[in-house]
Amino acid sequence: MANTFEIKQTENPSMLEINFGPQHPSTHGVFRMNVMLEGEKVCALKPVMGYLHRNQEQIAENLPYAAIMPYTDRLDYINAMSNNFGYALAVEKLAGIEVPERAEYIRVIMAELTRIVNHMAVIGFLLNDLGAFFTPVLYAFREREKILDIFEEVSGSRMMCNYFRFGGVKRDLTAENLAAIGGIVAKLPAFLDEFEALLTKNEILCMRCQHVGVLPADFAINSSITGPVLRASGVNYDIRKVDGYSIYNRFDFKIPLGTKGDVYDRYYVRILEMRESLKILKQALSKIPQGEILNKKTLPLLKMPRNLKPSVGEAYARIESPKGELGYYLVSDGTPQPWRYHVRAPSLINLTVLEDICLGQKIADAIIILGSIDIVLGETDR
Amino acid sequence: MPLPIEEVKKELSTRLPDVKLRVVRDSLLIENPADLTRVALFLKESPAFRMDYLSSVTGADYLDHLESVYHLYSMEKKHGPIALRVRVPKTNAKIPSLVPVYRGAEYQEREAYDTFGILYEGHPDLRRLFMWEGFEGFPLRKDYEQEDTETLETADVAWLEARGIAVPNGMKQKAEELKAAGKRAVAQKPEKPKN
Numbered sequence: 301m302a303n304t305f306e307i308k309q310t311e312n313p314s315m316l317e318i319n320f321g322p323q324h325p326s327t328h329g330v331f332r333m334n335v336m337l338e339g340e341k342v343c344a345l346k347p348v349m350g351y352l353h354r355n356q357e358q359i360a361e362n363l364p365y366a367a368i369m370p371y372t373d374r375l376d377y378i379n380a381m382s383n384n385f386g387y388a389l390a391v392e393k394l395a396g397i398e399v400p401e402r403a404e405y406i407r408v409i410m411a412e413l414t415r416i417v418n419h420m421a422v423i424g425f426l427l428n429d430l431g432a433f434f435t436p437v438l439y440a441f442r443e444r445e446k447i448l449d450i451f452e453e454v455s456g457s458r459m460m461c462n463y464f465r466f467g468g469v470k471r472d473l474t475a476e477n478l479a480a481i482g483g484i485v486a487k488l489p490a491f492l493d494e495f496e497a498l499l500t501k502n503e504i505l506c507m508r509c510q511h512v513g514v515l516p517a518d519f520a521i522n523s524s525i526t527g528p529v530l531r532a533s534g535v536n537y538d539i540r541k542v543d544g545y546s547i548y549n550r551f552d553f554k555i556p557l558g559t560k561g562d563v564y565d566r567y568y569v570r571i572l573e574m575r576e577s578l579k580i581l582k583q584a585l586s587k588i589p590q591g592e593i594l595n596k597k598t599l600p601l602l603k604m605p606r607n608l609k610p611s612v613g614e615a616y617a618r619i620e621s622p623k624g625e626l627g628y629y630l631v632s633d634g635t636p637q638p639w640r641y642h643v644r645a646p647s648l649i650n651l652t653v654l655e656d657i658c659l660g661q662k663i664a665d666a667i668i669i670l671g672s673i674d675i676v677l678g679e680t681d682r
Numbered sequence: 683m684p685l686p687i688e689e690v691k692k693e694l695s696t697r698l699p700d701v702k703l704r705v706v707r708d709s710l711l712i713e714n715p716a717d718l719t720r721v722a723l724f725l726k727e728s729p730a731f732r733m734d735y736l737s738s739v740t741g742a743d744y745l746d747h748l749e750s751v752y753h754l755y756s757m758e759k760k761h762g763p764i765a766l767r768v769r770v771p772k773t774n775a776k777i778p779s780l781v782p783v784y785r786g787a788e789y790q791e792r793e794a795y796d797t798f799g800i801l802y803e804g805h806p807d808l809r810r811l812f813m814w815e816g817f818e819g820f821p822l823r824k825d826y827e828q829e830d831t832e833t834l835e836t837a838d839v840a841w842l843e844a845r846g847i848a849v850p851n852g853m854k855q856k857a858e859e860l861k862a863a864g865k866r867a868v869a870q871k872p873e874k875p876k877n
Contacts, residue, residue, distance in 0.1 A: 350812035355821055357797070521734050521757050524786020537735075537757045614707055616753055616763065618737065627738050629751070644738040644790075652788055681812060 314338055318663075322351045326429050326667045329677030333654075333666075340662045345655045349648070352681040360641040365391055366466070366605035368641065373460040375643060376679040378421055381414040381451070382621040384464035389545060390617035390628035391466050395610040400592040403468035404547045409481065409584050410454075410463065411619075412577040413447050416488070418622035419528075419570040420444045422674045426567060427499070429671040430508055436499065443491050446484055453477060465602070467595030478585060485581045488574075496571060509564035513657045513669035516561060523652045527624025529673055532569045533561030539620035550587075551580045563665075566672040606636040614640075623647055623674055643682060647675040683761040690731075690764055698724060709751070709765030718768050719778045725754060725764060726783060732758045736780065739790035741798035743824045748775050748800055770800070772823075779805035797822035833867040835860060 321332035330351035336344035356375070360368045372387045373380040385407055392399065399407075421444065424437030448458040454471055455463040463470050473481075499505055515525070517533045530537060538555045540548040556572030558565030601608050610632040618627035624646025631640035650673050658666040687708050694703060694710070701721060702713035712718055725733040733754035742749045747769045755762030768777050779802035780787040791802040792811040799820035802808055810817060819826050834842075836857045839849050860867060 350810075350814070353812040355797075355812075358822055361822075519785075522785050524736050524784065524790075535757060537760075542760050616738065616765070625737060627753070629738060629740055629753075631742060640740075640742045642738070642740040644740075648789055648793075649786060652786055 312338070315343060322348075327670065328425065328675060329680075331670075331675065331677055331680065333670075335663065335666065337663060340664070342658045342661055342663055342666050345658050345666065347651055347654055349651075349677075349681050352677045354682065356682045357641055357643070361638060364605045364636040365608050365610075365638065366601065368638075369464065370460065370462045372643075373462055374678055375645070375682060376621065376623060376626075376647065376676045377459055378676055379414045379418050379622050380459055380461040381410040381463060382619065382626065384461065385411050385546075386617060386619040386621065386626045386628050388464040388466055389619060390615050390630050391608075391610070393617050394613065394615040394630050394632055395466065395608065397467040397598060398595055399467055399546075400595060401589050402472075402591040403593045403595075405584050405588040406469050406473055406593065407464065407546055408548065408551075409473075409581060409588075410451075410461075410469075412580050412584070413450065413481070413484075415577045415622045416574050417444050417447050418674075419574050422671075423495075423499075423567060423570055426563075426668060426671040427505075429668045430505065432504075436495075439495060439498075443484075443488065450477065450480055450484070453480075465594060465598070466608070467598035468593050472593045473588075478588070481581070482585050485578055485585065488578055492571065492574060500568065500571070505567075506564065508665075508668065509567060509672075510562055511560070512563045512661060512665050513672065514560060514562045515653060515657050519656070520561070520653065524649050525624070525653060526646055527620070527622070527650070527674075528569045528573060529566055529624065529650055531555065532558035532565035534559055539618060539625060543618070545617075545619060548580075551583050553577075553579050563668055563672040609634055609636055618644070621646060623676070623679070624650055643679075645679045645682060647677075647679040648681075651675060651680070685731075685761055685764055687764070693728075693730065694721065694724070697728070706767060709767050711767050711769065715768045715770055715777050718766070719780065719783060721766065722752070722754070722780055722783050731764070732756045733762065733764060734758055735762075736784035736786050737763065739780070739787050739794060741794040741800050741822070743772075743798060743822065744769075745824060747771055748798055750777050750794060750800055752780070775800045776803055777801070778803050779808075781805055796820070799823065827868045830867040830869040833857075833860070835867050 316337045318335045318337055320335055321327040322330040332348040334346045335342055356371055360371060369384060369387060372383040375383050420440035424440035427436035451461055452458045454473060454477060455461040515533050517535050520530050520533045521535060534557050536555055536557055541555060553576045556569050558569050612632060612634045614631040616627060616629045618625050626646055627644030629642040630638050633639040658669055687705055691703050691705060691710060701717045704711040712721055725731045733756050735755045735757045737753040737755050739752050750768045752766040753763045770777055777800055779791055791805055794800050795802060795808055796810045796813055797820055834853050834857045839854055839857050842849050
């Protein structure tokens with residue numbers, strides 16, 4: 301392996317080069333960091349990606365548009381529904397397909413449930429990294445499991461949902477489904493209160509997380525950081541509000557912001573975001589209308605997916621996925637396959653600042669900083 | 683809130699009169715790649731635009747040329763996107779790097795270099811991102827020929843046999859034939875599916 305560092309160990313004998321991953325449990329997958337340490341202090345850090353690279357973009361360029369949908373599930377495999385959402389929006393923009401009202405509501409419900417699932421997993425694993433081994437994560441996963449049961453009921457799969465279609469969704473929500481979601485929404489605040497009572501003012505958590513991995517706001521913007529990591533630094537930028545894609549501009553919700561941009565703020569912003577998602581869910585459940593769940597014009601495409609040939613052009617659609625801005629860039633040449641399919645992956649781009657915010661910190665803190673950035677390697681490596 | 687591309691072009695051509703611009707599919711094509719940094723810096727600093735956030739950088743292969751596409755948004759003014767594109771010939775694919783202006787371009791430019799072979803000049807650390815060092819070719823180019831995973835080459839046979847793995851005679855023979863013909867084991871491309 302070529303040496304990726306400018307500082308050589310031989311120049312400073314007290315320096316130690318450590319290879320972290322790709323099999324280390326704290327790297328949340330097959331992520332690797334080359335770390336240069338002086339004592340316990342991080343002097344340099346280089347991420348190495350590509351251990352889960354499948355070249356999804358090339359695979360997608362040889363498939364009809366509809367057949368790419370299941371591949372998007374496998375990008376960020378915790379948030380299959382949001383990935384579907386972004387891709388469906390991009391194709392709808394490219395081909396000019398409209399979505400019926402009820403389907404929009406179902407999409408928003410699913411996307412917000414996914415956000416709760418993701419944030420629960422992130423906070424659980426962050427606590428794992430802090431040394432609270434598996435108790436918080438299992439508390440969170442107990443609730444996450446109830447949401448995954450709903451996903452299984454509506455889409456047939458817990459994680460690889462493949463639920464969105466161009467111009468709507470695959471299956472309607474029954475009255476029982478809606479009641480089950482309503483039940484979850486009613487019970488979750490009590491769980492969050494319990495979870496927070498254990499964590500938010502916990503002395504160990506505060507001492508480990510406050511003033512660690514501080515990310516200044518202007519630096520975050522310049523480095524294209526998005527999602528909860530950006531908002532923890534105090535930048536008010538949420539694509540649900542800015543673009544108001546789908547029907548998000550009809551809901552009343554706030555954007556939680558941090559003040560310092562440290563690991564603690566990133567933790568707390570996610571807790572608050574879950575509460576805001578519950579607000580959106582409550583409004584969506586009370587307002588969801590009856591009606592079509594799929595645009596009638598796209599019905600023939602379900603049986604003949606190769607007939608979807610958008611006219612020559614391109615589209616860039618982005619959504620606020622739980623990890624940040626998830627963008628899809630599609631170029632059509634008028635054939636059933638896209639000429640170019642590109643995913644703007646928040647997991648990859650949020651890593652840009654990893655080295656900068658880890659410098660000068662202890663190696664144990666570098667692990668929680670990585671945990672607080674929240675990456676999923678399926679999306680980082682694609 | 684999207685920005686009308688014609689107005690952006692008008693504003694740009696009054697402020698930067700020597701930059702040649704063309705509107706291509708709701709985006710601005712910068713005819714001379716060397717002007718890219720100047721245009722990006724202007725859009726970032728100008729009080730009318732304040733495009734402080736580079737959302738996406740990616741490449742595309744259009745057979746006779748390569749293209750790099752940039753999507754800029756403004757976090758301060760909450761508007762956008764302005765899409766910029768730059769075209770370069772395949773043989774000499776050099777584009778100035780935007781890392782000095784937007785640090786967020788770092789990994790995305792490395793990715794475009796890795797998959798398309800676009801050389802971003804001035805990038806602080808232009809290495810392959812997903813593929814390993816020493817990987818040949820750029821997999822997202824349309825003329826990329828994929829290795830045939832079912833056919834062995836002589837080097838593969840030697841590697842397997844050195845580890846005590848028996849290789850069928852037929853495969854060995856085929857590997858020898860390939861080597862004699864001076865060819866690599868390249869997968870047959872499927873015929874273009876009929877529309």
